Amino acid sequence: MFRGALREISRYPSAIFGLLVIFALIAVSVYTVITLPYHEAIRLWRGGEEIWGDNPRLAWPAWINYFVKDKRPLTQKRTSQDPGVERHQEKVDEGLWVDDVVYTFEYTADTFPQELTVTLYSEYKTKAPYVSISIERPDGKVIRLANLAVEGGKRVYRLEQDEKLHRKLRLPEHVSTIVGVFAEDPFVEDPRPLKGTYVLRLEGSRFEEDSTLESKAVLYGTVYGWAGTDHLRRDLSIALLWGTPIALSFGLVAAVGTTVLTMIISAVGVWYGGWVDSLIQRITEVNLVLPVLPILIMIGVFYTRSLWAMLGIIILLSIFGAGIKTYRAIFLQVKAQPYIEAARAYGASDWRIILFYMVPRIIPTLIPSLVTLIPSFVFLEASLAVLGLGDPVLPTWGKVIDEARVNGALYQGLYYWMLEPSFLLMVTGIGFAMLGFSLDRIFNPRLREL
Amino acid sequence: MSEQQNGKASRVTSATRSTIARLARYTVVRLFTLFITVVIGVYLTILIANMGGFVDQIRRAQIREQVAMQLQNDPTFRSLPEEQRQQLLEARIRNEEKRLGLDKPFLVRSFSYLWDALTLNLGRAENMTSDSGSRQVRLIILERLPATLVLFGTAQVVLFALSLFIALHLSRNYGSWLDRLFVALSPLSSAPGWFYGLFLIIIFAAWLKWFPFGGMVSVPPPENPVQYALDVAYHMVLPLTALTLSSIFISVYSWRTFFLIFSSEDYVEMARAKGVAPRTLERRYILRPTLPTIITSFALGVIGVWMGAPIFETIFNWPGLGRVLYQAIQLFDTPVIVGSTVIFAYLLAITVFLLDIIYAIVDPRVDIGGGSRRA
Numbered sequence: 001m002f003r004g005a006l007r008e009i010s011r012y013p014s015a016i017f018g019l020l021v022i023f024a025l026i027a028v029s030v031y032t033v034i035t036l037p038y039h040e041a042i043r044l045w046r047g048g049e050e051i052w053g054d055n056p057r058l059a060w061p062a063w064i065n066y067f068v069k070d071k072r073p074l075t076q077k078r079t080s081q082d083p084g085v086e087r088h089q090e091k092v093d094e095g096l097w098v099d100d101v102v103y104t105f106e107y108t109a110d111t112f113p114q115e116l117t118v119t120l121y122s123e124y125k126t127k128a129p130y131v132s133i134s135i136e137r138p139d140g141k142v143i144r145l146a147n148l149a150v151e152g153g154k155r156v157y158r159l160e161q162d163e164k165l166h167r168k169l170r171l172p173e174h175v176s177t178i179v180g181v182f183a184e185d186p187f188v189e190d191p192r193p194l195k196g197t198y199v200l201r202l203e204g205s206r207f208e209e210d211s212t213l214e215s216k217a218v219l220y221g222t223v224y225g226w227a228g229t230d231h232l233r234r235d236l237s238i239a240l241l242w243g244t245p246i247a248l249s250f251g252l253v254a255a256v257g258t259t260v261l262t263m264i265i266s267a268v269g270v271w272y273g274g275w276v277d278s279l280i281q282r283i284t285e286v287n288l289v290l291p292v293l294p295i296l297i298m299i300g301v302f303y304t305r306s307l308w309a310m311l312g313i314i315i316l317l318s319i320f321g322a323g324i325k326t327y328r329a330i331f332l333q334v335k336a337q338p339y340i341e342a343a344r345a346y347g348a349s350d351w352r353i354i355l356f357y358m359v360p361r362i363i364p365t366l367i368p369s370l371v372t373l374i375p376s377f378v379f380l381e382a383s384l385a386v387l388g389l390g391d392p393v394l395p396t397w398g399k400v401i402d403e404a405r406v407n408g409a410l411y412q413g414l415y416y417w418m419l420e421p422s423f424l425l426m427v428t429g430i431g432f433a434m435l436g437f438s439l440d441r442i443f444n445p446r447l448r449e450l
Numbered sequence: 451m452s453e454q455q456n457g458k459a460s461r462v463t464s465a466t467r468s469t470i471a472r473l474a475r476y477t478v479v480r481l482f483t484l485f486i487t488v489v490i491g492v493y494l495t496i497l498i499a500n501m502g503g504f505v506d507q508i509r510r511a512q513i514r515e516q517v518a519m520q521l522q523n524d525p526t527f528r529s530l531p532e533e534q535r536q537q538l539l540e541a542r543i544r545n546e547e548k549r550l551g552l553d554k555p556f557l558v559r560s561f562s563y564l565w566d567a568l569t570l571n572l573g574r575a576e577n578m579t580s581d582s583g584s585r586q587v588r589l590i591i592l593e594r595l596p597a598t599l600v601l602f603g604t605a606q607v608v609l610f611a612l613s614l615f616i617a618l619h620l621s622r623n624y625g626s627w628l629d630r631l632f633v634a635l636s637p638l639s640s641a642p643g644w645f646y647g648l649f650l651i652i653i654f655a656a657w658l659k660w661f662p663f664g665g666m667v668s669v670p671p672p673e674n675p676v677q678y679a680l681d682v683a684y685h686m687v688l689p690l691t692a693l694t695l696s697s698i699f700i701s702v703y704s705w706r707t708f709f710l711i712f713s714s715e716d717y718v719e720m721a722r723a724k725g726v727a728p729r730t731l732e733r734r735y736i737l738r739p740t741l742p743t744i745i746t747s748f749a750l751g752v753i754g755v756w757m758g759a760p761i762f763e764t765i766f767n768w769p770g771l772g773r774v775l776y777q778a779i780q781l782f783d784t785p786v787i788v789g790s791t792v793i794f795a796y797l798l799a800i801t802v803f804l805l806d807i808i809y810a811i812v813d814p815r816v817d818i819g820g821g822s823r824r825a
Binding site: 014018285286288289290291292293294295297298299300301302322372375376379382383386387388389401405410411413415418419422425426429430432433434437 | 483484487488490491494495498499634636637638639640641642644645648649651652655656663750753756757758759760761764765775776779780782784787788790791794795798799802
């Protein structure tokens with residue numbers, strides 16, 4: 001029967017498309033779960049500056065450069081540990097060691113970088129090393145940025161926050177320091193960045209023989225990876241990748257759980273009849289006026305936001321859904337059939353008849369609705385997340401949409417942030433719906449000629 | 451010809467009269483069963499909201515804090531010795547708890563909560579206030595009800611009329627490019643309305659700037675009632691489009707399929723062979739017998755959309771019932787959350803009731819005389 005079904009499916013282009021989408025999603029899920037284990041993903045997603053500090057904030061995905069005329073910069077990171085870095089260490093005097101590092105940045109983008117930071121690390125006993133930072137532009141102009149003592153073992157210099165430099169460069173209020181440093185001419189109406197090689201010089205002085213001085217310079221771009229970053233500099237690709245297995249398993253478990261339980265309950269009602277049947281009917285009617293989403297919200301607010309707890313509650317609230325009435329009508333016909341009579345005659349138990357004789361009969365009619373049901377649960381999870389009731393630890397598509405919305409992605413024009421998870425949700429929804437609709441036609445021949 | 455019509459007319463009037471009588475009885479029975487359903491639904495809501503006395507604990511903590519704050523601000527209290535201060539505090543807390551009925555066992559309390567909920571005595575909000583400044587949960591919720599009804603009511607009417615019209619048109623022109631387009635687009639309905647809302651906001655509000663991001667009226671609202679209505683309509687364009695987009699394809703698809711199945715029934719073929727005009731055929735032979743089913747599917751759709759109100763209104767910043775619920779979540783305002791849920795249960799019951807009545811009117815097979823059919 002299934003081979004026949006497969007042959008049927010291959011005749012429907014929309015079914016093939018749906019299947020392809022589903023296979024792709026499954027492949028992504030498997031890849032994600034293998035390459036980025038669950039706990040690692042959670043650790044990364046919940047990490048702070050120490051993990052994500054070197055990423056630009058709110059960066060578009062890098063492929064945007066294929067579509068825009070003004071190419072945007074990628075982030076460039078240099079550390080004093082890098083192989084081939086230009087470094088000069090020498091003892092010049094008693095108690096004075098110079099430790100110079102030169103970083104070069106090739107700048108070819110048409111828009112300005114987001115920020116330039118220099119982080120200095122040092123281990124010393126009493127006298128902190130001293131560093132002066134300067135940058136040489138491609139046109140040969142040298143701008144002194146700062147002189148810092150690396151007190152406390154770590155100092156961070158952020159160009160954008162350097163008010164002193166802003167004043168020194170005599171920049172107008174609305175022109176940021178980074179533009180002042182990187183523009184061809186920061187005083188024109190629409191400044192353009194000066195392309196070429198920028199040389200960042202850190203002239204360090206150590207005052208102790210065994211003190212250390214290491215550094216890291218990051219020229220933050222405005223694009224990152226294939227998914228971009230959010231307001232906490234996190235790489236969105238983690239959430240997008242991990243959202244896939246979560247969405248699939250959530251949708252699948254909820255749909256299968258709901259359908260199978262609904263089916264069994266309705267079969268039980270039909271089989272036993274009498275008060276069991278009417279009780280089930282009454283519960284279904286009560287369930288119809290239960291406001292499911294508000295109740296879910298209530299549970300999310302008062303008790304738990306765990307995705308898997310929500311899943312259980314959703315199944316519980318949906319098993320007495322409208323499906324019971326549909327299945328009941330079919331089961332009533334099934335119950336009257338001779339083979340059931342035969343089973344009863346040879347003494348099959350009630351449960352045996354329900355589970356092995358009645359339920360399997362309606363599985364073919366059930367598969368299409370099951371497949372079509374999956375996206376509705378995927379979207380339900382996203383809905384809860386958008387209401388701020390997403391799982392507190394798991395990165396899901398819905399949570400990305402929620403964070404984008406709450407942080408004003410739409411008002412700031414950061415469309416990628418909202419569109420990426422939305423696109424994945426949409427593709428998932430359409431994939432399952434297309435397959436479900438085609439299956440519906442295959443299993444319900446009456447629809448086939450239409 | 452005219453004789454025939456006369457006969458038909460008198461048959462119609464007598465049928466109408468008996469329909470009304472049956473309908474009245476049916477309405478009463480149905481209303482009663484639905485009321486019991488609502489009572490059970492609301493009680494379940496209360497049980498869930500107060501499972502394990504969790505909400506009570508929250509309230510106890512709140513009472514303690516409030517009483518302590520009040521006493522702190524009282525200069526005579528501050529001058530009392532430490533021990534006396536503690537005693538006074540505990541006594542006040544006990545009083546307050548007693549006043550709010552927290553000393554009774556949960557079962558008793560749950561029924562008093564149920565009565566309160568059913569009579570819409572929803573208590574006072576903890577943090578939220580209505581636009582008129584009241585703390586009554588009922589006022590907070592009910593003043594938002596019109597906004598929700600305007601939006602979703604309009605959407606349902608538009609959707610019903612549009613779906614029916616398009617579905618009929620497609621079943622007439624079965625196999626045309628438009629027909630195939632709707633069949634191909636039907637999977638789009640797997641996404642809920644708020645999801646389309648996001649896209650519409652991105653395109654028409656953020657990018658093209660044709661429509662507002664959200665809200666119901668401009669700030670400040672226009673004085674003139676006509677302008678006010680126009681302004682509301684302008685704000686409603688995007689939400690309405692989103693709601694329509696999310697359900698139109700699937701309902702058109704399923705209704706059109708339904709019409710097609712019915713139009714191949716023998717009695718329709720027969721009527722067609724007799725030479726019944728296509729319009730009449732459509733109205734009397736196809737639409738009439740399919741109407742009950744269509745109304746049922748529509749009812750489920752309405753309920754589905756109702757359920758989605760909290761998120762939909764949040765996305766569009768629509769100042770309705772759903773948004774109150776969202777705000778209450780953000781502020782952790784228990785009475786408002788429970789109250790909204792109760793109101794939603796009522797609204798669902800009313801919807802189900804109205805649709806039941808409509809169903810009974812259009813489907814003569816429904817035995818509304820009571821007796822054999824359990825309502």
